[in-house]
Amino acid sequence: MERFVLFPGRHHLLTRFQAEYLRGLGGTVVWAVTSANHQNTKRNPVAYDRREAAIERFSVQEGLRSLVVPVFDTAHTDRFAEVTLKSVESALGIRLAPQNALVACSTPEVAALYEALGFEIAGVEADRDPAPARPWDVLLMLAAGESAWRDLAHPATLDVYDRYRLGEQVALVVNDPVVGEEGGLTTTRDYRTYAEAFEASAARKWELVRRHVRPGRIVDVGCGAGAVLALADREPALRESDLIGVEVARHLYEECVHRKAQGWFSNPNVYFYCRNVLGGAVFPSRSVDTTLTFALTHEIWSYGQRLDSLRAFAAAIYEHTVPGGVWINSDVCGPDGRDRPVRLALQGAAAPAPSLDGLTREQIAALVEALPVRARLDRFAADFHFPLPFTDHGSSVELALGDAMEFLTHKDYPDNWLSEAHEQFCGLEFADWKALLTDVGFEMDGASHAWRNDWIVDHRIASLAELSTLDGAPLDWPVTHVLLVARRPLNT
Template identity: 30%
Template sequence: MAYLLFPGRHLLTTAFQSDYLWSILRLPINKLELLGEYKGDGEDKIDTIIFAVTSANQENSRYNPIPFHMRSIELDRFSEDYRNALGVKTEIVAIPHFHPNEHFGEYILKEYSEKTENQTVLTPKNTIVLCSTLALIQQYQKLGFAVLTSEYDVKEEKLKSKTPIDYLRLFASSEGEWEMNAEFTTGVSKATQKFWKDFPSVPTKILRLWKDPLLTEEGSLTKTRNYSTYAQGMGHTALLDAKYKDINQSVKTGKIVDEGCADGALMTLLAKDFSDSDIIGIEITSEFTARCLERQRAGEFGGTFVHFHQRNLMDKIFEDNSIDTTICNSTTHEIWSYGDREESLFKYLKLKFDQLSKNGRLIIRDVVGPEDKEKIVYLELNDRDGSNDNIFKICSNQDELRDHLSGLSTSARFIRFTEDYLKDMREGERRGDETKIKFEKTIIDNKNYFVLRLKDAMEFLTKKDYVDNWQSELNEEFAFWSFSEWKDILRKIGFHIIENPNELERSSRAFGISWIVDNRLKGKGTIYTKDGNSLNVLPYPPTNMVIIATKEGTFDN
């Protein structure tokens, strides 16, 4: 008895893999071209193929677009001929995602043993590994396994055939017209091609994820966001309750959409209060989509109909006149930041107008810029609440950066901020040099001040405490439009803005958050305007807003 361990993401199978398996399964092991020596009986033939499907608990990214159950169906079809013709047994085993490391090969072996209740242990005496990834080949060699290198030519030190990921790239570059692409249809196995025809949602989903311009390879908006920290901040019970209280009186029953729903925390409250409505969550990142589905599995939405889509909000998702309430909670500033700023946000808001039914409501709760953004102000920052040394220290990881930033004084952190703010965007040529914060230093009555625009002062004051996600948060702009500018833009699109000073909980409004003022701003930074030779304290401008906008109608209680 001999096992063939075939690890991989198995997103599709290739014609090369099919032919290669036919060639090796017919021969005794001592006739195979192995890298390394097989420790078992060379007269044996391989009688069991173990497809170890790596990253099986991930989906919805370019790296892992297909869920495990769909990969399993395709592998079962792919291996059917070997079972029928040669009597070979096959196993399909889910291996969770591990970040690449020097123990990855060993983890696969351990995971397989755990999955089989330790009834089967794969060793160099009973197992051959099939693998074309050089780093993994070397790991299994160190563990004593003989390896079939498949697509990898050991002598030439290069691949001699395209790999599954190469064919996915080819598929994406052909705009999904794979049946018309001769290179694709000759290089991909017949099993995969039939599977795609039988399940057309699979290639459709792959193409959507591969063509999305905002997503990274891992299905995220940025490479540096710590999702656990981000979700903890967004979903903190007191903060979540406050956000929900800001909007819940304005939600119209029917079909409710939470656009940019993150991990679905707000939707748990919506599901409780609007149990007779259909609640749809839209999220672009694969990590948060997975967390939403976990909430659903755990029953956190009760008996309410809740569904999630992983989509880019810049795409048309719903039919016109089909949505009763659209909620954008901390979403619009990300559309501005990761898209083409005003152009993207205006396009998005127009899509929201089109999708709303008559008298439907758009509810935006987000950050907001000050009214006098271009006003020159004097910013006094605390330089005694931390270190002022080695401000631009180069840190090797996010934890080191967090600790360094936490130890800086507020004044020193501002200086670091002016260099880091939108730096990644400028280096990626998504933003120009005009986005770099400009400031001057001055001394008045023996006190240090930074002289800059009010907009830039507020960008710093609202972001300075995001040390856990510093690199990610500094890709984003908060103060791009003032409250009055927001209302003007929405009116141009066709919305009616609800404003009722007698019922603020049902009214559009801009506001500051007292906890942030008391705990993050007071004693850290003070804003002044200059009047002649005197400086006058400027109250902190509003940092947040709720806008309630309706389509073709007025707000009805």
């Protein structure tokens, strides 16, 4: 009877110790590569195909008979061992059992799941005292810039990492200060509702920018699920252009790839990258004709280092833009004179902000939805990741104009309350934007302007709030959004 060694793990990096250990076990090694559908995240920085390539090369060099099986990520379950065994059986037609296989695993919690099914456990690194560096520890050494990782990594890993420049990618992803472990900006965002909202507004966004788009290489940074690029794909004037989407959130990137496979795009030159532009250059210098960004720059400001991160992003866009090329940015915007003190009257009464600890997203949404507008301000001030001081005057509050608009433009997002409370909409006003873009080298097109979304004012603000000076003179509602058309000068 053929003997097997089931070796479950993410296998982003292989070590010399693993080679020595597996040779001593004998039998056919079944590499169950978990999180095979994940890449470009802190937990899973390397794509499955690169992991598989290294495993196959490792097996040839070490004279091991190996079988490699992808295991897609699942929600946390106590039946992980059973899921993995079923994945192996489905892919290979081989049923692994205690009678024909042992399990090589150094993680005690995972090993216990297989042990409960009757499997003998080979502890790999856990079998040695002192324990050698585990693969993830070696990967973190790489990310930290410690050259000693190369002495511990197996030559097969070194070969694949060097040929495909994976070391640079791993270091960028693992050290990224903005992106979370699962490849998104935040763990509290409901990406389904986020994508639906983006889809609903895609036609309006495209109509706003289409006349400014320069044919050639067109890049949508923060492309969501690809809805705007799908509209660009239908433009006859752009049929010879390359359409490129860049999305940092793994969930949305995977939807882009799925849609391309399903025939959403007629242009054969449509490509998607799962990248964070702040992590380093995505495109060569002077190679992009048009860059589009929608509702993105306020996230860079909010999740990064404010103006420093935004300046780095603008400089990266400038660098990859061809002379004469354009960056078109549509986003929220702070009002002119955002620090000006104003009086804001709101419907309802103040109320202590109840605790959200331990509540699900759905429970938080229901709680926020039930709050009157004035009480919702108290809740928002408690949850907002930026200072929002105000003075209560009973029927009204005194605060800065920018802070008033922060609340009024955030208050209608109960479904993603904690995620939205992490984002500052009014960090920059139009004059700040003009100064920033010209400082990095862009020229401002005359089409650039700040504007007010009257639908939001009419449907979400005006009937629930009144804005006035401190001595009671009514104020008109200020701008809420900005369109920036910035061109790289031809002589640069």
